[in-house]
Amino acid sequence: MPLRDILLALLVCVAWAGNFLGSATALQEMPPLLFTALRLMLLVVLLAPFLRRPGPGQWPRLLAITLCTGVMHFGLSFWALKLAGDLSSPSIVMQSYIPFSVLLAWAFLGERFAWRTGAAISLSFGGVLVLGFDPLVLDNPASLGLMLASGFFLAISTVLMRGLGGVTRYSLQAWIALVGVSPLLGLSLWLEPGAIGRLGGVSGTAWAGVAYAAIVASVLGHGIYYSLVQRHAVAKVMPWLLLTPVFATGLGIAFWGDRPGPKLLVGGAMTLAGILLISLRSQAKARTAPVAEEL
Template sequence: MNPFHLVLALIANCAWGFNFIAGKIGADHFQPLLFTSFRFLFLLLIMLPWLRPAPGYMKPLLRVAFLLGVGHFSMMFIGLNGGGNIASIAITTQLYVPFSAILAAILLKERIPMIKILAIATAFLGIIVIGFDPIVFNHLNAVFWVLGAAFLMAVSTVLMRRFPDMGVFRLQAWIALVATPSLLLLSLIFESGQLQLLENLQLFDLWTVCYSAVGASVIGHGILYYLLGRYTVATVTPLMLLAPLLASIFGIWWFGDQLGWRLVVGGTLTMGGILLVSIKIEKLTTLFNIKDRRFHKK
């Protein structure tokens, strides 16, 4: 990967890392469901030019849009709202990678090599260690919300393999269209004080909504899609694992988060396991000097 593309990867990681800060502030100010609905409303306005039907694939597309927009994002921002620090939330969201590998094995009958099974176990072990951090332990409900968000992301990832690549912006347009009214309805049911919030709303309060929509979705995913068009998934995906580390640093800088040793050790285990799950098996066998007869067949 050339230096320019590495810089783009760093920008995407920064955009996603700071999204945890903007999401935390926005969810605290607006309430999680209302904030998420505003986020998608703003994203929908941006993505309207890409809102085009997908003949023959509308049902799976709408299913994925609901799981991601309504399920994944609402649970993630609820977790951010209730979390004791940014690091534990940012690291836990990455469990969608091993969740995806497990679901692909179950639903798509994909084989998981022993190396990756150990990597998946290591990733989940890290989350268990993180759970015993005193700050995290007092906010375990937030971790469970984010675990649910990661699982729904994994389900959506597997389902997306069943219809052709439609482009990141087209997919996000449909996610925003489905999520905006659904989340607004859920906010009216489960949250309160929306009218008072709107009456006292100042223009500056919307920076978190704008950033989450533009910074994370348009810039972050736009760069990811650009890089995936030029490099393999196995090359690009490991580079994107920098986002949780940057989110943790931003959390220390912005909120004064404290990182205990359990969080550091658990985070290292989880991110190390996820990195190994993300790397192609050919690279893993070379890395560990393990021979797999599948790669020696003529």
């Protein structure tokens, strides 16, 4: 890619990595389900002009995608981030949705993959297992499980998106936000009693985290990403986007007090290396690689 587009890809990585720090800061004052609902509410306002009716027969698939992404993926990922004692492990484990997507496409769509892709899948999940034994992660094991579950639901959405027609990416984001708000608010009222009533005492820093997640990470980050994949093959853009967890780890060390140990660093390197190999081999077979989604 030309230097300008490489710099734009790096800007996307910075925007998405910063979302881990900004969201973790906001989650110190807000519970995760309510935070997610507020983010989606702001996205509904911002993306309402892009809402378009899906094509005939697409409603069931669209609703499944919106629930898997907006409610399950986002809700679980922010819950995991709140429980985590660091930014490094959640940002790495979130990428597990890519090998999950390959396995689901094999199981339900009949897509085959060669032994090299299978080895890359094993490498990526082996990396998650290794980093799971890092003391930083062992202090909050539930966070690792929740983020894996979040990645699994995002993988379901990724596979379902392959059969979705007549919906643009911004329109899809708008539908995810619109459909996801009500279930998340209901879950928050049930599982986070009194959280809405405490919003009056939330600081401006926490509200800035909500705004960052919606405006910078979703609208700006995805907007630049879509422009890049319109000009270049996903295989050219994807390797740069895998720098997102690297940047998030750096922000965690600089601003969050992260002190990743050898297991986390080795496991993280294994996970990202496996995911990179999966993405490149998917493109070599002329298939669209899974889209790298931010938190």
